[in-house]
Amino acid sequence: GAGVSQSPSNKVTEKGKDVELRCDPISGHTALYWYRQRLGQGLEFLIYFQGNSAPDKSGLPSDRFSAERTGESVSTLTIQRTQQEDSAVYLCASSSRRKNTGELFFGEGSRLTVL
Amino acid sequence: AQSVTQLDSQVPVFEEAPVELRCNYSSSVSVYLFWYVQYPNQGLQLLLKYLSGSTLVKGINGFEAEFNKSQTSFHLRKPSVHISDTAEYFCAVSKNSGYSTLTFGKGTMLLVSP
Numbered sequence: 001g002a003g004v005s006q007s008p009s010n011k012v013t014e015k016g017k018d019v020e021l022r023c024d025p026i027s028g029h030t031a032l033y034w035y036r037q038r039l040g041q042g043l044e045f046l047i048y049f050q051g052n053s054a055p056d057k058s059g060l061p062s063d064r065f066s067a068e069r070t071g072e073s074v075s076t077l078t079i080q081r082t083q084q085e086d087s088a089v090y091l092c093a094s095s096s097r098r099k100n101t102g103e104l105f106f107g108e109g110s111r112l113t114v115l
Numbered sequence: 116a117q118s119v120t121q122l123d124s125q126v127p128v129f130e131e132a133p134v135e136l137r138c139n140y141s142s143s144v145s146v147y148l149f150w151y152v153q154y155p156n157q158g159l160q161l162l163l164k165y166l167s168g169s170t171l172v173k174g175i176n177g178f179e180a181e182f183n184k185s186q187t188s189f190h191l192r193k194p195s196v197h198i199s200d201t202a203e204y205f206c207a208v209s210k211n212s213g214y215s216t217l218t219f220g221k222g223t224m225l226l227v228s229p
Contacts, residue, residue, distance in 0.1 A: 003158075004158070033216065033217075035219075040124075040221070041221055042119070042121075042205065042219040042220050042221040042222055043159075043205065043207075043217075043219040045216045045217070045218070048216055056216065059216075091158070091159070093159075103161045103164070104159075104161070104217060106151075106158035106159040106160070107158050108156070108157060108158040109158060
């Protein structure tokens with residue numbers, strides 16, 4: 001596609017349910033990042049993929065959070081047993097560079113609301 | 116580790132006035148610096164970046180920023196703003212060697228009124 005695509009754009013769920021958020025990066029981009037943006041906060045790094053391996057998952061806040069990526073394509077962020085503090089916009093970005101010296105291309109985000 | 120401080124959460128300004136959005140960073144190693152802009156209901160897009168060379172960096176839409184190593188700052192400026200510049204602006208930093216994620220500030224909301 002022309003840009004980074006994320007789905008769903010909005011998700012409302014009940015506390016305790018599992019959710020899956022999907023990211024389709026720009027074709028050919030080897031690097032993929034997930035960030036979380038809570039209200040009034042900056043962007044919080046969650047995980048980085050290079051290809052389908054995740055050399056840095058230091059930002060995942062708990063073992064309820066996991067992510068996977070198929071080759072150099074789609075990534076899925078899964079949150080199990082959601083809590084109200086998980087409410088945020090989850091942003092995905094991709095990049096064609098192995099080193100972080102340049103631009104990240106962001107999707108429009110998936111807004112998650114946990115009731 | 117790196118950190119970024121954006122001193123103003125909100126900056127109101129009148130159209131055609133100049134504006135400066137402040138950004139200070141902390142790092143024990145040399146860094147790359149970025150400004151991203153997020154228009155309402157859109158994703159973030161890169162405004163400008165400093166990797167090396169001239170400390171004055173020009174970006175899109177008439178914005179520029181100056182890297183000041185001694186003051187660890189990377190303030191964003193525009194001499195005359197437009198209504199369409201209303202958006203949230205994020206400063207970000209990464210270390211300039213090896214692998215590094217971008218560390219973002221909390222953002223500054225620029226509100227331009229007529």
